Structure formats: C-alpha cells, structure tokens
Amino acid sequence: MKKLRNAGIIGTGSCLPDKIVTNQDMEKIVDTTDEWVKTRTGISERRMTDENTATSDLATVAASRALENAGLGPEEIDLILVATVTPDVMFPSTACIVQDNIGAINAAAFDLEAACSGFLYGLAVAENFIKTGYYKNVLVIGAETLTKLVDFTDRNTCVLFGDGAGAAIVSEVPEGYGILSSYIGADGKGGKLLTVPAGGSRIPSSVESVLNRLHYVKMDGKEVFKFAVKIMGDAAEKALEKCGLDKEDIDFLIPHQANRRIIDASIKRLKMPNEKVYINLDKYGNMSSASVAVAIDEASRKGLLKDGDTIVLVGFGGGLTWGSAVLKWKSIGRD
Ligand code: UT7
Numbered sequence: 001m002k003k004l005r006n007a008g009i010i011g012t013g014s015c016l017p018d019k020i021v022t023n024q025d026m027e028k029i030v031d032t033t034d035e036w037v038k039t040r041t042g043i044s045e046r047r048m049t050d051e052n053t054a055t056s057d058l059a060t061v062a063a064s065r066a067l068e069n070a071g072l073g074p075e076e077i078d079l080i081l082v083a084t085v086t087p088d089v090m091f092p093s094t095a096c097i098v099q100d101n102i103g104a105i106n107a108a109a110f111d112l113e114a115a116c117s118g119f120l121y122g123l124a125v126a127e128n129f130i131k132t133g134y135y136k137n138v139l140v141i142g143a144e145t146l147t148k149l150v151d152f153t154d155r156n157t158c159v160l161f162g163d164g165a166g167a168a169i170v171s172e173v174p175e176g177y178g179i180l181s182s183y184i185g186a187d188g189k190g191g192k193l194l195t196v197p198a199g200g201s202r203i204p205s206s207v208e209s210v211l212n213r214l215h216y217v218k219m220d221g222k223e224v225f226k227f228a229v230k231i232m233g234d235a236a237e238k239a240l241e242k243c244g245l246d247k248e249d250i251d252f253l254i255p256h257q258a259n260r261r262i263i264d265a266s267i268k269r270l271k272m273p274n275e276k277v278y279i280n281l282d283k284y285g286n287m288s289s290a291s292v293a294v295a296i297d298e299a300s301r302k303g304l305l306k307d308g309d310t311i312v313l314v315g316f317g318g319g320l321t322w323g324s325a326v327l328k329w330k331s332i333g334r335d
Helices: 023-029 034-041 055-070 094-102 115-131 188-193 207-211 221-242 260-270 290-301
Strands: 007-015 020-022 045-047 079-083 108-112 137-145 163-172 178-186 252-255 310-317 321-328
Touching: 007 055, 007 115, 007 178, 007 290, 007 321, 020 023, 023 034, 034 260, 045 163, 055 079, 055 094, 055 137, 055 163, 055 290, 079 094, 079 115, 094 108, 094 137, 108 115, 115 137, 115 163, 115 178, 115 290, 115 310, 115 321, 137 290, 163 290, 178 221, 188 221, 221 260, 221 310, 221 321, 252 260, 252 290, 290 310
Parallel strands: 079 108, 079 137, 252 310
Antiparallel strands: 007 163, 020 045, 137 163, 178 321, 310 321
C-alpha cells in the first residue's frame, strides 16, 4: 500500500468586523443585563457586520491573510471549503464566491454545513485529500454572519452570537507533524434543538414565514448545553485515543467558543490549566464555524502555539454535530 502523507496547517488568517456590540448595547435592544450575559455565558461583547457585508467578504479577507501567512499564491490552492450556516445566498456557494474574489483559478470549491462544528468537519475533509495525495493545498474557511440570522427580540439567542471568519491552509507537512487524528460525528435526532426553520424547501420563505419569525435561529439552550458538556470531553478523548495519546499529553486546548461554562466543564474533564486553553468568546461571542478557526489564528499569531506542541481542537454544534482533532504543531511558512 502507498504510504499516506502527513497533513497539517501551514498558514492561518482571520477577519473580524470592526463594529463592537457590548452587553450594555444589548441591554438597550432586548430585556437583558450585562451581569446575566457575563455570568451565564462569559460573553462581554461581539462583532457585527454592517448591512453591506456578507459572509464571503469576511471569508475572503481571512483567506488572503492565510495565503500570505503560508507564503502561497491563490493559484496554488486546489480546493476551497467554506464551512458556514450563513452563506451569502442559497447558491452559488460561498466557496465559489471566495474562489473568484481571491483569484484561486485552479481550485474546486464547495460549502460544507455542520453548524458550529463546520470548521472541524472541513479540517477532516482537507486532511484526507492531502493524506491521499489527491490535492496539495486545501483552503478551509469557517465564516459566519450570524447576527443576520438571530432574532433581536429573542433574548435567549440574540446575546450569544457574533460575526467573523477564520481560515487555514492544509498541506503536506514533515513526518511526525500535522493532524495526528481527527474525529467527526453527528446525531440527527437532536436537529430540532438548534435550527432555522424557514427559508429552505420544508418551509420556503414567504410573508407568513417572516411574520412568524421562522427565518431566525431557534434554540433549546438548556438541551444544547447538556449535550455540549458531555460531547466536548467525549470528542476530545476520542481523537486522542485515535492517535494513541492521553489527556496528559495535551499542551494546548482550543475549544469551540459557545459558553464559558461549557468550556470550563471541558477544562475540568481534560485536567487542563486555564492558561493552556484559548478563550476569546468574551470578545466575540459564539461565531459558530468561525470560532475555532479564528482562535487558532489568534493563538498562532500570539506565539502561544510552539513547535512540537500537541494541540487539541474540539467543537459541537447544530445538527447535532461534533468534531475534534489532535495536531502536532509545526510553524512552517510563518512570518
Ligand atoms: O454553538 C452551539 C450553540 N449553542 C450553545 O452552545 C448554547 C448552549 N446553551 C447555553 O449556553 C445556555 O443554555 C444559555 C446561555 C443559552 C442559557 O443559559 P441557562 O443557564 O441554561 O439559562 P436558562 O435557559 O435556564 O434560562 C434561565 C433564565 C430564564 O428565565 P426564567 O424562565 O427562569 O424566568 C430565561 O428566560 O434566564 C432567562 N434568560 C435571560 N435573562 C436575561 C435567558 N436569556 C436571557 C438573557 N438575559 N439574555
């Protein structure tokens, strides 16, 4: 059998909209308090796109920054994967729009939908395209403009989400480095816990669907919370087991940024010290598929990820879905 290649991240980038919406700003929009949001979620502020900015705009900037970081030209990209639940339009895919924007003329392009686990799903797909030698360079993007899909009259959801995009380029890396294992899973039975009911083929957009606010995010927060607390630990442990490592081997943890209490439960179960866990949800809220992607880029640029570190990425989301990966970090092609 032909030997599989080693796939790893060789460049990252991210893009956040400039506009900051604080909890105090939210107090003026909906019946909430800074104190409630901070203590129940850990979020202090989030970023919000303006009316002229769509998901592909953030994704394009994040992608350009990742290319620059990896030292690659757009024509060297073979595949663009955009993980998003907030595409610009139903079709064409956001990935095709990004392909055109960055001039990745040799790339195939498609969107991937696994809600907040989307970037981890994308990473697993990219890993396998690289391992088999099918492609040389895959651009994986997690990009969302969730503030356009939340109902600003629903305090249960509108305080939680924010906009942003993160990108990573996955390519061949030296033996012993890169993605040591990845694990993705789903449980469609829990689909109704987190959904946007209208705008698809089940309930097409209509005056009635809009009047009934069915085009907005609906969530059973309590049930998603219970699922999240269990699956974050389970998924991280599964990925570690797949590559023969243990919790004690983790140098750095990058979890999905949905709720500080969910992250704290994972920290406890994985026995991680706080300073070895990347947290940015206080500044950005939950950016769904962009959360882990932006966190990797920030952690990398801040120099928190060292050569040879064992890094665990883990997330969960609507679907229900979950994903995790273990990386042996190698800073190739970085500035
Ligand atoms: O990426 C995946 C996406 N989703 C998630 O990860 C969400 C997971 N779930 C959560 O993070 C938490 O369940 C929430 C933050 C959504 C809610 O926290 P909770 O501790 O589960 O609160 P709760 O739903 O039990 O609500 C407690 C109370 C309720 O009032 P009553 O019925 O007890 O009078 C809510 O109406 O808090 C009320 N509440 C609020 N109060 C002030 C809910 N949202 C707010 C708010 N401000 N924004």
